[in-house]
Amino acid sequence: MAGRAAFGRGWAATVARACTLAAAGGYVLAGVHPADVDENRHVLGAVLVLVVGNVGLLAGARAARPAELDDLRRAGLLLGAAGLAGTALFLARVDVGIGVGGMERVAVVPLFCWVSWAGLRVLRDCRPARLS
Numbered sequence: 432m433a434g435r436a437a438f439g440r441g442w443a444a445t446v447a448r449a450c451t452l453a454a455a456g457g458y459v460l461a462g463v464h465p466a467d468v469d470e471n472r473h474v475l476g477a478v479l480v481l482v483v484g485n486v487g488l489l490a491g492a493r494a495a496r497p498a499e500l501d502d503l504r505r506a507g508l509l510l511g512a513a514g515l516a517g518t519a520l521f522l523a524r525v526d527v528g529i530g531v532g533g534m535e536r537v538a539v540v541p542l543f544c545w546v547s548w549a550g551l552r553v554l555r556d557c558r559p560a561r562l563s
Contacts, residue, residue: 443493446486447490449487451491454487457475457484481517491511503549
């Protein structure tokens with residue numbers, strides 16, 4: 432299975448890839464520019480991760496992909512929904528018992544988890560056959 436198969440094919444896969452790439456840039460931007468040093472660039476990076484990245488997860492859940500990757504589709508749907516809910520609660524400054532910073536983590540971590548899982552799946556499934 433090729434690495435592109437993890438995202439699938441069609442318009443939803445294209446949106447998912449573009450959003451994930453933009454969110455990756457957002458992780459870098461927010462990390463290189465801490466909020467106490469350059470708040471505007473940090474917020475731009477955070478928006479790319481919190482909003483664009485989680486929308487990308489939902490778009491990826493709509494993408495057509497091989498049946499053996501259906502678990503990635505379901506995970507993308509659940510993680511994207513959790514990430515967007517976390518984003519809404521974080522932006523609204525709602526504390527549900529884990530603090531506002533905890534809600535920020537709920538918004539940020541889903542994309543990182545999905546991309547890590549998808550990458551490991553692709554690496555595992557693309558291993559060269561052993562010669563016996």
